[in-house]
Amino acid sequence: MKELHAREIDDAVIRALSEDLGVDPSALLGAGPVVLERDVTTSALFSGDERFTGVAVARQGCVVCGVVAAVRTFELLAEAAGEPGAVRAEPLCSEGDEAAPGTPVVRVEGPARIVLAAERTALDFLMVFSGIATEARRWQRAAGPSLRVYDTRKTFPGLRALSKHAVAAGGAHNHRAGLWDMVLVKDNHVARAGSISDAVRRARAAHPELLVEVEVESAADAVAAVEAGADVVMLDNMDDAAVAEAVRAVRDASAHVGRAVEVEVSGSVTIERLPTLAAIGVDRVSTSRITLALPVDYGLDEA
Template sequence: MDQSLRRDLRRFLAEDIGRGDITSALLSPGRIKASVIAREGCTVSGARHARELFIMGGCSARVCVGDGRSARRGNIIMDVAGPARAVLSTERTALNLMSRMSGIATMTARMVRKVGRKTAIYSTRKTAPGLRRFDKEAVVAGGGHAHRMSLDEAVLIKDNHIAAGGSMEDLIRAARRKHRRIEVEVEDIGAAVLAADCGADVILLDNFAPRQAARAVSELRRRRPRPRIEISGGITVQNIARYAGIGADMISVGSLTHSVRGIDYSLDVTG
């Protein structure tokens, strides 16, 4: 694990413990054993970070169900041992992180199963500030892809870039002089065709209804070279299979990380 991740984990612990866990300080300095248990079925993510948090707190921890693996209700995800004060002071931070990451991984896995192998599921930059690396890691654990981690990784020309800086054609030409891969977000079929004709490598169909998206895909398939096609906006677990059937190469889903339902985990003292 790299040092920047460790710094984040230490920050998470410090945020919760503050100047000290005054309730756990009431306990005698004895040692305990405990288990992290899944209270519902899920795809696990964040177990490696939870283990690191317990180690930072002065405990030992063994992962029983690793990241990317499926767990059933009642499964033991991790065994922990250490001073009672340390285990209980670390408990909430570890469970919170696992809960969020596993929630993201579980929904990603559901969507991946819905679309099959032909269409790739991607996350977006709609992540909680300070948690992007963890959120994106959870998407990958669920079988998805991370897309851009930051703005310096790829060119994606959006409507506000065009509104602020001139025409789509001018921006694509400017980008082509410096960058190899250019993606353009469009809101109608005409703009999709224009972006393709201007040489965009990826066309992002934003908030297209399924029928409109199908017509756009049909038009873009006639272009040579054919751009890759991404669909985004309003994607849910209920409609994602319909969008995938249209023939897009990629579907990006903001709700994977901006509307997370955490997985219910508990830490039970066993001895």
């Protein structure tokens, strides 16, 4: 599973809390008790003395994810209010656990003004990332053991690290994290370079340490990519017959150059199509459907 850095989690939580409370993210942690007054409803109905104990519960069956971010949401709002340690948030499930409807996932206890002000943000992290993890597991199970399912860069802006963590928690795989960690030569790059061979050659020369993937639309272009030195050939928007032809061509070309090259299918990939692609011999598919999955319903029940 992709491990998150504490800073990545805290940055996302601070941005989300600041959005809900209507404050500048750079000022949140130094705001003090006044920040709780930004929740105009809770601050009007509760003094500083009331306490609240609750449990975040999955309303649907799901693969749990977002637990760490939810816990940090309660903790960071307590810090922002000048009461570090005032809230105790305890994970009851681990990232990647399968939960039935009604499963308690996080238990929280502390001042009501803090817990209730953080409630929606904490639940949103659980909802969104459990949704991604659940869909990732559904796709990878449908694909079977020989076909790997990868995510894409189509993620909610500012939440890519958490989204990719959720994909991994669900048992699927992470494609490149961004524009910096892998070369992916697409049609516009080839058009500017003049040919697949020239595009791969220039990319290899500039970044010899990186994996090189090339997007193609025909078996002939797939062979050109293999011969140029691609590590992965991405078959874009091809039907099953064209995919089968391209897979055979890549395997033959790979044997000829004496180097293993993986075949990825992207575009127009549905979950129903996965067994067919696995039978054809495709190594991997990439899809945005898992990172754009519908959220899972969660609620905070008073305990």
